[in-house]
Amino acid sequence: MLHIINKSPFESSSLESCLRVAQPGAAVILIEDGVYAATTAAAQARLHAASGRLRVYALAPDIEARGMQERIATGVELVDFAGFVDLVTSHNTVQSWL
Amino acid sequence: MAEQAQGKKAGPKKFALVTRHAPHGTVYALEALEVVLIAATFDQDVSLVFLDDGVYALAKGQKTTGIEVKNFSPTFRALDDYDVNKLYVERESLQARGITADSLLVPVEVLDAKQIGELIAQQDVVLSF
Numbered sequence: 001m002l003h004i005i006n007k008s009p010f011e012s013s014s015l016e017s018c019l020r021v022a023q024p025g026a027a028v029i030l031i032e033d034g035v036y037a038a039t040t041a042a043a044q045a046r047l048h049a050a051s052g053r054l055r056v057y058a059l060a061p062d063i064e065a066r067g068m069q070e071r072i073a074t075g076v077e078l079v080d081f082a083g084f085v086d087l088v089t090s091h092n093t094v095q096s097w098l
Numbered sequence: 099m100a101e102q103a104q105g106k107k108a109g110p111k112k113f114a115l116v117t118r119h120a121p122h123g124t125v126y127a128l129e130a131l132e133v134v135l136i137a138a139t140f141d142q143d144v145s146l147v148f149l150d151d152g153v154y155a156l157a158k159g160q161k162t163t164g165i166e167v168k169n170f171s172p173t174f175r176a177l178d179d180y181d182v183n184k185l186y187v188e189r190e191s192l193q194a195r196g197i198t199a200d201s202l203l204v205p206v207e208v209l210d211a212k213q214i215g216e217l218i219a220q221q222d223v224v225l226s227f
Binding site: 001013014017020021022023026092093094095096097098 | 149190219
């Protein structure tokens with residue numbers, strides 16, 4: 001199962017709800033404004049509790065576009081667009097959260 | 099997904115429509131209802147999942163004449179006629195809003211977050227609204 005989050009955690013509850021229902025071993029990829037959740041301050045409050053049971057990815061081009069590349073929390077794996085496609089094709093079920 | 103697109107998997111697919119938005123303020127809840135009817139028409143295996151503000155769509159007593167939009171809430175009562183009877187509501191979302199399942203428009207199955215996660219992971223296709 002792959003969950004895709006594209007909204008800032010400060011704007012939307014989509015990440016919070018995703019983390020609530022995601023099963024252990026699931027993958028989460030942060031894209032677009034969702035990448036702000038991968039920054040240290042935001043991740044401290046939200047992602048850290050989940051990082052032990054989930055794999056967390058973030059789309060590097062979106063991070064760089066927002067100038068957040070020096071602020072990414074440890075435990076978040078960065079992928080490029082090709083890596084994003086690989087994640088989508090390697091999971092049976094994909095949910096794009098709104 | 100790719101292997102399904104190539105036709106290796108025959109028969110109906112398992113669809114979950116996950117709605118997280120309240121009715122009327124945005125079009126999401128209405129769109130979910132439209133899509134569930136389409137999927138049912140094509141004999142797909144459809145589950146409707148209500149999370150977060152999505153649970154408000156199932157509130158009884160919606161009267162929309164004052165805001166001049168269609169009240170689509172009675173349509174939920176018609177879903178059974180389309181053999182759509184897999185309606186799941188997250189317990190945490192209900193509790194956070196002070197709503198009990200017996201006060202909703204239609205019978206639903208209340209699942210906790212973990213069970214909802216298991217349900218969604220079993221689907222072929224997940225659509226968000």
